Amino acid sequence: MSKVAEQIPTEEMEHPVAPYLRMDRIPHIWCPTCGIGTVVRCYADALEHSKIDLDKVAIVSGIGCTGRVAGYMRLDAFHTTHGRAIPFATGLKLGRPELLVTVFSGDGDLVGIGGNHFIHAARRNLDILVILVNNFIYGMTGGQNAPTTPTTARTSTMPFGNFERPFNLPHLAESCGATYVARWTSLHIRRLTKSFREAISRKGFRFVEVIAPCATLYARLNKLGTGFNLMRFYHDNAVIDHGADTRDLDISFQDRIICGKFVDKERPTYSEMMHEHYRNALGDKFVPLPEEGGMIRDTGEKPDSKGKKPAKSQKRKASASKSSRK
């Protein structure tokens, strides 16, 4: 770092997304020209412009490069096991229905090892936002073939080129029941942010795929230059086609990438279906799990857990009831 930079009074120069990040964990681990940081920035902007209570936003990631996102966001954040971000988020959302739960993870995590959870959460129309950063490759482990790797692209485990057919993720999401489906690249900052804002305001299983460059592995193994070259490629080859038939959204190697919003519809969420069904079946006997969570509270005056003072416990109850007033 230069001396000039050190002299700048940093407290006056806070980055606009700093309040959304764990600045005590910066610098992050992502490579130069990686696209993930851009997607994080767009998500933070979308949160800011959505004017929602950040105390009620939780983020869940799996494993991999994008799996590190939860670790950098200043939200209630969970960095879980490989592929299991969606079922973890399922428990989080159903355990405390008032939360806005975002799953932020990569292609290998969400539709490779976690593919079964992805399709079932979409089928149930679980009320979560799923942001999938697709870099066409397993980055963290060194460039192995992914379920999204375009046919003929080289990866470290397909050294002669990939002969498998990749997923068309918007089609997969829509056919399983997602209510909001969009795809952008990390070049489309403004449109991506708008898409995140829209998705945050919707209900149900919302899915945004973001194509992002992996310069260190995907670009290097395929001799595509740097992240900058990939961004230029997106600029020249991304086609915006809102409402396109998701069956036509396959991505071929170094071919055009169709972007846009493809699905935006209403369908009752898992919780709405459950509540309506139980109300019909059980009438007044149905008691839904409270919006602020199913924690059973101490109504007695004397808490019994070790070392807990009654005065403090009452303070806790007071703050809890404040949050539930909302």
Next chain:
Amino acid sequence: MKTDPSGVLTGQHYLDGDHACGEGAMAAGCRFVAGYPITPSTEVVERISRRFPMMGGTFIQMEDEMASMAAIIGASWTGTKSMTVTSGPGFSLMMENIGLAAMMETPCVIVNVQRGGPSTGLPTNVGQADMMQARWGSHGDYEIIALSPQSPQEAFDVMIDAFNLSEIYRVPVMVMTDECVGHMTEKVVIPKAEDIEIVPRKLTDKPPGEFWPYVADRNMIPEFARAGDGYRFHSTGLTHNERGYPVMSAECQQECVTRLVDKIRLNAEDIVRFEEEDIDGADVVLVTYGITARVARRGIDIARNKGVKVGVIRLIVVWPFPERHIRELAPKIKAFVVPEINYGQIVLEVERCAAGQTLTVLVPHMGGTVHDPEDIANAILEAAK
């Protein structure tokens, strides 16, 4: 604190162990269950799915056991007491996220209605061969707590203990029941709600900004913050520091893993629980647990009628193991006899703790049915010679 009465079906019932287990969970305040059907455990969630909508509980049938286990961890982070239920093959699938629950220090309960294994094994018949898997089935070093009931009544009772222990120590707690107890129907007495003591989640009193999720207290247990209470904390399955931030160093690994293990090992004397019978002056002591403790009664009677002084230690908490107790008893007796429906699991612990001071005899049974009491009696008579 006293439990929420809405989950307590007070009265005398005629229930099988699986249903009693479900009732125990609801009485303990469990309000989130995720599960996947598997014999012989399914009746637990069938019971719960019928009763939950009337008490503010949510049951979800997930797509597999990996998802079930992940979902209960997520739900537990909202402060909601959470549980999943399975049997052998599903237990294997849960192992990865059991490790996550241990690493994130998430209170939760896993019920394993054991059947014969390995692999698909004997889906509808009894086994006790998952005892070692319960302890260390996930990779890495960690400790859990496991209980084993011998009857439907005890299946109810240990569920309350399981939830309470999971809250006190912030660990996944396993209830290692078996097909026989699960499908055995007996009288079960469910007490009044005001007679059921439950441990609430130990929420932090600190304001947001001063709270870090893995700062441990004197008992090595951190305070808890729920997702959605404004703490904006971070929790990870990676090796982490007190802030819950990943730190990839040997020093942090040392600190993190040592505490995860020691919070159980060093508190083991407070956790272990067993019943003793006729230990003083015994020649042979039977160490037993679960359904085998019931079957062994007949074997003990036969041996006693032939003049052998037989004592019994019946483990209710199996993990952590009552090491000190076995070690101190060993030099005073001729032998430990350990019948179990496997080819030798808990017997290894008995043998280790006996440390060569006395004979340790396994009475194995590969499962499918319980022991023939004669086999247990013969082992006792042989050991008493």
